[in-house]
Amino acid sequence: MTTPNIYRSRILNEISESDVGKTIRVAGWVENIRDHGGVSFIDLRDMYGVLQVVLRDTSLLDGITKENCISIEGVIDHRDEETYNPKIPTGTIELEAHSIDMLGKVYHQLPFEIMTSKEIREDVRLKYRYLDLRNQKVKDNIIFRSQVISFLRQKMTEMGFLEIQTPILCASSPEGARDYIVPSRKFKGRFYALPQAPQQYKQLLMVSGFDKYFQIAPCFRDEDARADRSPGEFYQLDFEMSFATQEEVFRVGEEVLTATFEKFAPEGASVTAAPYPVISYKDAMLQFGSDKPDLRNPLRIMDVTEFFQRCTFKPFLKRTVRAIRVHADMSKGFHEKLLKFATSIGMGGLGYLEVMEDNSYKGPIDKFIPDDMKQEFAELTGLEVGDTIFFIADKEERANLFAGQLRNELGERLDLIEKNAFRFCFVNDFPMYEYNKDEKKMDFTHNPFSMPQGGLEALNTMNPEDILAYQYDIVCNGVELSSGAVRNHDLDIMVKAFEIAGYSEEDLKTKFGALYNAFQFGAPPHAGMAPGIDRMIMLLRNEDNIREVIAFPMNGNAQDLMCGAPGIVTETQLREAHIKVRD
Template sequence: MIKANEYRTVTCGELREENIGQQVRVAGWVENIRDHGGVMFLDIRDQYGVLQVVVHNDELLKDINKECTVTLSGTVVKRDEETINKKIATGFVEVHTEDIKVLGKCKNVLPFEVATSTNTNEEVRLKYRFLDLRNPKVHNNIMIRSQIITFLRNKMNEMGFTEIQTPILSTSSPEGARDYLIPSRKHKGRFYALPQAPQIFKQLLMVSGFDRYFQIAPCFRDEDARADRSPGEFYQLDFEMAFATQEDVFAVAEEVLYETFKKFSNKEVSKPPFARIPYAESMLKYGTDKPDLRNPLVIVEISDMFEETDFAPFRKKTVRSINVPNAAGQSKKWFKKMEEFALSIGMKGLGYVKVRDDLTFDGPIDKFLKEGDREELISRNGSKAGDVIYFIADTAQEAPKLAGQIRTEVAKRLDLIDTSRFEMCFIVDFPMFERDEETNQIIFTHNPFSMPQGGLDSLLNKDPEEVLAYQYDIVCNGVELSSGAVRNHDIEIMKKAFELAGYSEDDLKAKFSALYNAFQYGAPPHAGMAPGVDRMIMLLTEEENIREVIAFPMNSNAQDLLLGSPGEVTEQQLREVHIKLR
């Protein structure tokens, strides 16, 4: 309930039949004007709803047009039976007025109709975002965003986490994505950086004796946009726990995400405990470390069957197969379209066989199969009559990814993905190190501050490429919501891990001085993660583009069309921060 003032005593969305006969004042935007021969009808909209207003004196409307703001007073009247609108909450009543005042004029020509703004070119929508946000659907996304963030904050408080804000002006990190740099006025030639994440600060909080930290954290990365990634900035539910294991983090994430998704969606949500899938298994079975578990198709390893084959495209390659149930009856055009898709993602073709009723094969690959291969393929793939087996062959690096893309595309084209549910999983056991393809040097796979499984012993006695990390992602419907890790809090283990990746102890001191110093003063074991808030809201609102759930997003080219950012600055501003443009 709002507080009454000179502009309104009630909102546009709260009047009902019990208010009939009352004198009220409302304020809002004029959504519609309809002339019914001497009687004018206005639809007045505010954040809370839409109200029909009846005007008998058209002189009152001479300065009024769509999307101007007005205040008016009048009597609440029951609508005639034939004009009742059950689609809106106030649809049984209307306000009859003889007193309307324009509060904010509006141009006669709008860049687009508010009610259909989502059909407008995105560049125009973002330039006039203040109009676009009046569209009830767009407006509702931002309202839901607010409700979800409030729920997350309350849930974290309820679970004993302490909200702490970490700095926005920080230092450039030598790891990760590109930084946004800010030149210093007081320190010539030096730069601040906007934080890519509060990673180091939250680890320092654990060393400082805070047991459970969280914040709805803004993060800044100079990355290109994608449908599920906003350029420039994003928000995450950042949390960290002292004296915690991987399973402790999972328990918190499961409770928070399950309850959030249950509250804000009517879809089925996978119940805790969420599936734990090792990285190697995920890459083999799904061709990605972001598997959509609503897709029933599974990739099968069959490289060993074709090591000495006469079929050159398969010989000594990584070969994977995908069994597609009941697909043999698809048209030639359908198979042709799948082949065109395969070519578009860099494959040289897409082999397949159809499984006949007698479990023999029909298809171009069949003639290259040896005695016993057909039975083996049927056994490994669980194939039945009427199924199709697809084959993907390429290098060890490329074959899994290509197979993953074929798996997804086939499922989409055959409508196999169950869109009625949210399916969550943890991807675990990421490799700690990998070899750089260009230099052949050992490098960190992801977060260099993750604890290696097996601790110092594994670093000393294992091939670095075999060392796994206590590192994990949480994935929902094929979208990565978060990465996280048990942190490496032991200075000796840290020195050895960085040594394997080519860093000396001096490098460690210079580039990561804060953690290097802090971990020599009694650091607790600690772990955490940071689910992406924007992505969660995108999934819950069923939007395909993340910009639909951000109040003032940049466009895909990292421009703010509303304010004109990035913009030029004056020579004086550049001089003050010791910058000269080349």
């Protein structure tokens, strides 16, 4: 015979009108107390719901305050009809309390009201995160997160992927972000690192003969926080496939992300159907001014550099010139406000033209376009009556950046952004290398373990800055959700690729010894990617800050205000790890 639970016989969402007349025991937290003169009420909350409790014997309230954890025994009864609460499932019933047991007292004044915790300062919320999580909206994000992760696991398993956990303590890698390092007690002066990603391990699993691997992988990077990046740690859906091409990885990414967003997106949301648009890095920078294009914004950037080299406007000569055409009603003073924004981001000015009813142009740039070139310009840019076209001129990199920011600003100010939509695309064909002016050497631009397009021949014969890699990102609504690549599995190509970036073969043996050795024993072609789970959930919940979807996040300064990390350790701990702290 099962021993009955001494704290509760029901959770609150299991109680209904069919229980009227029954004696039950419930447990939870006191959300609210109301005194109606001789009769008092408690709103009792557990993880699953809220129930009104009526106390006709008001002495039962002695010592009870908000957020006490209590257990109540009583009889379920109908509420008076005029007091029904349609906002909660138990809104037509109440529990008449016969006895109350105190389970957990509140010893201090609450630092904030639970119901309105999302409205207070973040540092206070994070210090008392265990109270903040009692807020139903905050709790719902964490429950939602659990449901999404459970679905991802189920989906990947159904698609034939095997879940394998890779090590947390690993070797430090010289590539990527800054490592978190962990001192070794047994090996003086040596250190582990927490994995920035399971990169080498998942590639080694492919060499080991596993065909399709995945895991919900914790990743650790000592980098600064942003609204869409949690400092310290994050989780990603990491997967890798043997004998796979870039396009086959795309199909897997599309299937799992489309299924997840269609299942968990808000009601009525539109989700990009597979196949997703594929945009090269070069085209993304040109058309969107960013390698993270937000396709909800219909505006596109045009290259009008060559045209303006044939005009007489000196600020555009010998500059990269980008243009954005807009067809929208603009309020009085719109151009001045947009100019103010342009100068705030570092632009020297903002040229524009308006197309009038007679197809003539109005604006400061008009007089610098020769009359016999105006028809050519209209055809080049697709100008029509009622259009306004804005111009950005600078060095290419800055012109792209400014044009992208202006495109986003125009989309927001003119309310052009598609509502309740999740627009996915792939961005691919990233450059393999970029020149580091400070160190006067070539650096990898993305993942150093990627396969260069053209293989060994490209590495031997092409200018490194012209070599593209089989690298790709998935972007949703302007947020990078995933990066991935076809991996380099050929030892000769690996040696040459790293040589261009300044690594000798001896460096490879020392710093990437496992891959260097494994690739000598029949490595298969393999590819994969890793969508970020925190960002995925942030988008689905329409949260502006990623910390809202993490149970116990650090603050923006990488501090755990609740537990006091990073903290001071004892001299004994330092000695055991062979560490001396410098002043």
